Amino acid sequence: MKRNSLIAVAALVLVAAGAYAFMSGSSEGENGSSVVASVKTDGSGAAQAAAPAATEGKKRPPPVEVAKARTSEASIQLESVGTLASDESVAIAAEVVGRISSINFKEGEPVKADSVLVTLDNLLSSADLAFADANLKLAESNFERATTLSKTGAGTARNRDEAQAALDTARAAYELARVRRDKTEIRAPFDGIVGLRAISVGAYAQVGQTLVNLEKIDTLKLDFRLPEINLRDVKVGQTVDIVVDAYPDRKFQGEVYAIDPLVDANGRALKIRARLANPNGELRPGLFARVRLIGASRGQVVIIPEGAIVPRGTDTVVFTVTDGKAKESKVRLGRRADGEVEILEGLAADATVVTAGQARVKNGQPVEIVQPQQPS
Incomplete structure (x- = not known):
């Protein structure tokens, strides 16, 4: 009777052990553990149930790619678009x-x-000039005669004054005819x-009537606009970097030389004009240009790859790696350019930041640093 009771107890232990193994995932569960149950008998033949033994396997940390933050001298940089224009431009007209x-x-x-x-036919204008020249010579002769008679008393002062007026009129008519004749030669x-x-x-x-345009392009002007909030950041003499679609891999440089004293009331924008050298005539008036204005220095700032940035609702965070563990840090961003971003707050200058694999990482979790995959 006692022996049968022991056997029943052993059977119940086995059932419980099986249930435990099933619930714990005995056959390679989620955490890779296994459960082994055994029954022993003592000297009296009584069965003893061994406690389930579990050995928990180790899970591999998530792999991440990292980059070292760096510091750089930062300057105020403002971006805009503009249009190139000739340094001098005129429509040559008759x-x-x-x-x-x-x-x-x-x-x-x-x-x-x-x-x-361009030369216009000057037959009529030359004839007008000859006519005016003849009238001028006659007026000069009449004036000399009137002056002589006035001195000898044979003529009146009025006659001399009338001769003087006629001479002045003839000179003006001659000059008008000469100018008209000269205007038949249209010059640059x-x-x-x-x-x-x-x-x-x-x-x-x-x-x-416009005959042809004349453009001076060995130097070009660049007109662009910036929001009025940037008024204090723009000064005459600042450098501008210019990129045009015709040469997407090249960067041209110019210099701000004029700022319109009036702010555009409609767009609330500053109108700015820069000048750039164009000795080889590579650039042409009318080209669309992307403009970056380089202003005063803002001191040293921390710079990291843009891929390290992780949005968190209205916040922005980055993951850093210290002693093999990831740490989430809230940061404040500055200017973005060329695949990099300035960090104004929240990150040390020597930090190691995660640039790939952040989706699998939690704050405080161990990580495995791997080399970036090379593009095939």
Whole structure:
């Protein structure tokens, strides 16, 4: 009877051990542990149930890639977009009417200041000048005669005054005719490059009609805008970095030389103008430009790769690694540029930050540092 009771107890122990093993995941559970149950009999044949033994395996820490934070001299950098413009630009136009007799330039070629670009027919203007010249000579002769007669008493002062007025009128008429004749030669006001002409020899030019554009592009202007909040950050003489789509891998530099005294009331923006050298004519007026204005130094700042940033609602955190464990740190960001970001608060200058694998990491958790994967 007693022996049967012991056997029943042993059976119950085995059932309990089996249930424990099942609940604990005896066959490679979540934590990799195993449970072994055994029954022993004592000298009297009584069965003894061994307590379940569990050995917990070790889980591999999550792998992460890291980078070392660095410090750098930071300056105020403001970004905008703008448009390149000629240093000087003018639409060459006729100032007198006339038929075009010659075109003395090649489109797209450089010309010198005061060189004749277009000549208008000057037959009429030359005739007008000759007529005015004859009238001037007659007026000069009449004035000399009136002056002589006035001195001898044979003439009156009034006759001399009338002769003087006629002489002045003749001189003005002659000068007007000379200017009109000279205006038939249309000249370049400065060194530059002529554009594409919209005229032909034999065409009749009207006053004010544009014949060709002249652009001075060995130096270019850059017009751009910044929000009014940046007024104190912008000064004449500051350097601007310029990138254009035509040369995406190149960076050009210019210098701010003028700031409009008026703030645009509609856009609440400052109008700024910079100048940049263009000796080889690589850049052209009208190009769209991305602008970065480099201002005063802000001292040393901590810089980390942008991939280390982890959003947490309205906050931003980074994971650092110390003694093999991850630590979550709340940070305040500064300027972003070229795949890096400034850290204004919350991170030591010599910190090691996690740049990949943050999704598997918790605060205080051990991590395994691995080398970044090389792109295939």
